[in-house]
Amino acid sequence: MGNHPFGLTIRNVSKRYANGVQALNNISLDIPPGMYGLLGPNGAGKSTLMRTLATLQEPDEGQLFLGDLDVVNQKEAVRQTLGYLPQEFGVYPKASAEELLDYFAVLKGITNRTLRRATTEALLKQTNLWDKRKQKLGGYSGGMRQRFGVAVALLGNPRLLIVDEPTAGLDPAERVRFLNLLSELGENSVVILSTHIVEDVAELCTNMAIINKGQILLEAQPLAAVAALKGRIWRKLTDKNALPALEREHQVISAKLLSGRTMVRVYSPERPGNGFEPVEPDLEDAYFSTMTGCFGQTSQQQKAEGIVL
Known part of the structure; x- marks a missing residue:
């Protein structure tokens, strides 16, 4: 880059x-x-x-x-x-969106009034707040704010x-x-x-x-990070009390409750055996694999292969 x-x-x-x-x-x-x-x-x-x-x-x-x-x-x-x-x-x-945006525009150095009005109108339309421009900001929802x-x-x-x-x-x-x-x-x-x-x-x-x-x-690149995990993520539905044993045997990257049981995802270049099925990786797998150190071990090799930028 x-x-x-x-x-x-x-x-x-x-x-x-x-x-x-x-x-x-x-x-x-x-x-x-x-x-x-x-x-x-x-x-x-x-x-x-x-x-x-x-x-x-x-x-x-x-x-x-x-x-x-x-x-x-x-x-x-x-x-x-x-x-x-x-x-x-x-x-x-107590200020309306229109008033406060105009005030901030002045602070940004947009001193020409016509230009300022055009700018604030364009931005309120772009952020989908034009219809609510006269409403006081205290009444805005989190997303509107x-x-x-x-x-x-x-x-x-x-x-x-x-x-x-x-x-x-x-x-x-x-x-x-x-x-x-x-x-x-x-x-x-x-x-x-x-x-x-x-x-x-x-x-x-x-x-x-x-x-x-x-x-x-x-x-x-998120897509490349996910692609680099293809064939390396496996999952298994298990009971919560079996989790510590699985964590000792495998590189568990995440465990989530699923209708009362635990869905475990592990990182492994080969099939980890007993009841694991392959699963399409997603960015969460890339994130957790990186955080737990599974991904880091191979990232140099992936760099060499041109997978990860």
Whole structure:
């Protein structure tokens, strides 16, 4: 991928907090334009990386470039072309969407009134809030608030859009609406979707990385990561009390309750025997295989075979 003129280059970035937590440990990533998924459990370092990219904190060491802009040393220039939707963002409950978006547009430097009106109208229509533009934000649902957050983040046509845990707490219909909105954005800019929800990445992202404990465990295209597991994922319906024995014998990557019994999925290059059946892998398998270390052992070999980017 290399240094894309509009992409994001992250080189050897580390961050340790005053309490001793090593939030990022020598992270390097090349993020091209389009939708990019940063997937990992809570506390993996995702928000630290997002805040660093959003110029809200500096890394202890390492470099970050957005195209040819130095994120650490050219903060103002980066902020001009940045859209950031944090996990928790406050809204003024008594303001309407139209009023608040207009106010943020002024802050973004859109001083021409006609242009500002056209911009806010276009963004409220794009985020499907035009009909609710006069409604006070205090009366908005979670999904509407998130879409308003995207409208704010899109002011000034950002080259980098950062969206942190956007679908947590949305109901299924709102989640679909929100993901559809995001999927339209990744044409000319880098859109980073930071999440612990595998389906968000599976449905939206052409490239992704899995992060845990401040380290990148896997960089891949979701489809390639799934394809690399073909013939290696097996499942078996069992009783919960048989699980510890199975975990000793096999590389169990996930176990879920299914009508009172436990559906176990294991990683194995060959058939694990006794009652296991092969199953088509999905991105969740790739995620859990990576997190449990099964995938990591073969990732060098897959890199050599050109499967994982």
